[in-house]
Amino acid sequence: MTLKTKFLILLIAFTLIPVVLFGGVAYEQARDILQSVRIAELNALADLKKDKIETFFIERELDISAIQNIRVIQANLPVMSALRDPRHPLSVKAEADLDSRLVHLMETHGYLDIMLMDKQGRIVYICNKSHATQFGRRLAGLGTFEAAKQAIVFSDIIIPGASGDPIEIIGAGPIRNQRGEFIGVAAIEIDMGPVYRTILNNPGLGRTGEALIVRKEGDSVLFLSPLRDVPDAALKKKAAFTDAVAYPAQKAALGETGSGVTLDYSGKDVLAAWRFLPHLRWGLVTKIDANEAFAPASRLRTIMLSIEAVMAILCVIAALTVSGTITRPLRSLQHGAAAVAEGNLDHRVGTGSNDEIGVLSRDFDRMTEALALDRAARIRSEEEVKALNEELRHNVRQLEESNKELDAFSYSVSHDLRSPLRSIDGFGLALMEDYGDKLDDKGRDYLERIRNATHRMSRLIDDLLNLSRMARFEMKREPVDLSAIARGIAANLGKSRPERRAEFIVADGLSAYGDGHLLAVVLENLLSNAWKFSEKTPRTVIEFGAVLHNNETTYFVKDNGAGFDMAYADKLFTPFQRLHRDAEFAGTGVGLATVKRIINRHGGKIRIEGEPGKGATVYFTLS
Amino acid sequence: MNSKVILLVEDNPDDVELTLRALKKSNILNEVIVAQDGVEALDYLHGTGKYAGRDVNAKPQLVLLDLKMPRKDGFEVLRNLRSDERTRLLPTVILTTSSEDRDKVESYKLGANSYIRKPVDFQQFVNAVQQLGLYWLVLNEAP
DSSP: OOHHHHHHHHHIIIIIHHHHHHHHHHHHHHHHHHHHHHHHHHHHHHHHHHHHHHHHHHHHHHHHHHHHTOHHHHHHHHHHHHHOOTTSHHHHHHHHHHHHHHHHHHHHHTOSEEEEEETTOBEEEESSGGGGGGTTOBOTTOHHHHHHTTSOEEEEEEOOSSTTSOOEEEEEEEEEOTTOOEEEEEEEEEEHHHHHHHHHOOTTSOSSOEEEEEEEETTEEEEOSOOSSOTTOTTTOEEETTSSSOHHHHHHHTTOOEEEEEEOTTSOEEEEEEEEETTTTEEEEEEEEHHHHTHHHHHHHHHHHHHHHHHHHHHHHHHHHHHHHHHHHHHHHHHHHHHHHTTOTTOOOOOOOOSHHHHHHHHHHHHHHHHHHHHHHHHHHHHHHHHHHHHHHHHHHHHHHHHHHHHHHHHHIIIIIHHHHHHHHHHHHHHHHHHGGGSOHHHHHHHHHHHHHHHHHHHHHHHHHHHHHHHHOOOOOEEEEHHHHHHHHHHHHHHHSTTSOEEEEEOTTOEEEEOHHHHHHHHHHHHHHHHHHTTTSSSEEEEEEEEEETTEEEEEEEEOSOOOOGGGGGGTTSTTOOSSOTTTSOOOSOHHHHHHHHHHHTTOOEEEEEETTTEEEEEEEOO | OOOOEEEEEOSOHHHHHHHHHHHHHTTOOSEEEEESSHHHHHHHHHTOGGGTTOOTTSOOSEEEEOSOOSSSOHHHHHHHHHHSTTTTTOOEEEEESOOOHHHHHHHHHHTOSEEEEOOSSHHHHHHHHHHHHIIIIIISOOO
16 A cells, blocks of 8 residues: 555545544534424414414404394394395395494404395395395305304305405304394304415515415315415315325324424425414414425535535645655655665765655665775775785796796606716625725725615605605595505505514594595504614504594504603604614604694694603694 | 517616616626617617618517606607507516606506616615516516
8 A cells, every 4th residue: 555545544534534424413413403493483483373363263253252242233133034125124224224333343354244144044134235246145054154053153265256356264153132042143254365464474484484274174185275386275285194295284184283394295395383273173384395494504514515525635635745745755765775776876865854754865875875885895805805816826826836846846856866876876886796805894884885875865865755745745635544544554564574573553443534645654654653663672562543532533653662752852843853863763854744744734733752762652633 | 698689778878887787687698789868769679870771670679768868758769669560569668767656657658568766776776677687588478
């Protein structure tokens, strides 16, 4: 996951998401508050309207009660009903009496008409003379009329036939005479205008707010007032109780009181309050579209969403920017690392920023510098090494040249020095043989010495050659069976002088890692020495063995021969240094020097211990 | 009495003298022809130069060959001997002062029959020559 993504996720998680949550909560809260407020409003309005309407009709009831008690009516109604002829002079008088009382009443109360009907339901008096055509009309059988015989009742809303005429409602009540006998019905035509105005006047309820009145009719709700969406709904629109709309109207029509969020007659979501007006058995509903009611909350949501959108964009920008400020230097650092890895130590990342990455970059550059210095130093020492190697090779070449010269030298020595020696010895012997009798003892003695001297010189030359060869010899390194070699040499020595009483003790399994030829020379020299120097011992015992001490094997050759004085021990390994005269033990004194040289070449050490008369032991190690 | 010839190839007059003496002391009475270097030796064997006209079929029974000689050394002679059909099988003993292994190896490589070091001690030399003579001239059956 890239830094960019991480930052984005972080930012979104810690800023956008909380804001979204907050926005959601705020919105819900706003809605709840709005709902409460609006419902309260609607309830208040519904109650207000209900009161107003109820008051209106109570007043009308009172009006009708008052009318019921008007003596003029009580006196004249029977007359009018009995005469049935409006032109009869008594009727005319009666009518005039009534007019004098009722016209004023009608006008002051704003009734559309006041009518009187006889016991049979015939209209016998009309206050509003423009309705004169109604005279004589029978209303018997009409629900309202029949009910008005008993008590004050109100009719249903009446939609006028002719447009322009107001919608009215009739309130009627029984008229009784002084004796309490029913003599007829009085009715007032009430202009529903005010009522409707009350209903339809909804200031402050908003654009979609409205109030309406309904009535139960059978299994339906009958709408009694114009609806905003259905202007001529009065007495026309119905909604069945089984319908899934007009819940407030249904509830109101059924006599319920309440409020809530529900569906109106158009199926829209509304906030509504519903009341029942028992006087008229009307339902009253105040409602407002949920959309409008919750509009502020919706506005809030829109604002929140906008803010969130902006925040999201800002988050992205911030993420990109911040990650950029981190990844850009990081990338240049990475390039730097790659460049350095490829060997370019002059590359500098360089970052001026003061943050941790800047510090890292500067440290990185310091590291690169250090590496560069290091490399320079390394290159210098490599060149030194190369120079040294050159010198070394040069020296090796010189050494090899030297060795070749030595080789040639030894070669010529082996031939050229020996020839004259041979002549000396040969002719010396010839002289001895052919002319020896002509010489006296002294002369023969001198000749003898001459010959001996040449023999000695020859041996010396041989030994010297050997010694030098040991130094030049190209050493091999391989497992060498020392026990076998020693036994071979011992056998040869024994055979050379079979009459000698000599015992060789060779330890088993003695082996070493070195040059077989050279080690054979060592053993040859040491065992021959042991053999030589124990010549005078009656029973010679020569032992070759090894001891293991501190992980190091020390070999030894021990004899019980003449031994030597330890005071001269260090001379023994020097070439030609001898501790015995040649007359005692023949030898050139080169053997031990040769042995020492071979041991040295194997990386080992050698020492010798001895005691005069008791014998000597040579100890040596090989690396 | 033996008419078989021994060819002694040796440049050092002292060594010649001593060898002859040794042969005499060993009762080897063959005629000894002395060539003082490689050139003379080959001249004799091939019947050229100094020995022009010699019957080359009369080959020596034994060649005693020194290695270190001027003009043509022992190796050259040996090489020449062994590459010539006539002398390829000629018994040749290297008689030399050198104790170098490489000389020994080279000699055998080139086809010498034997390699003897000349000891300084003349008595030893006489013994050696005696054994030589006994072996090569008496015991050994020439090709």
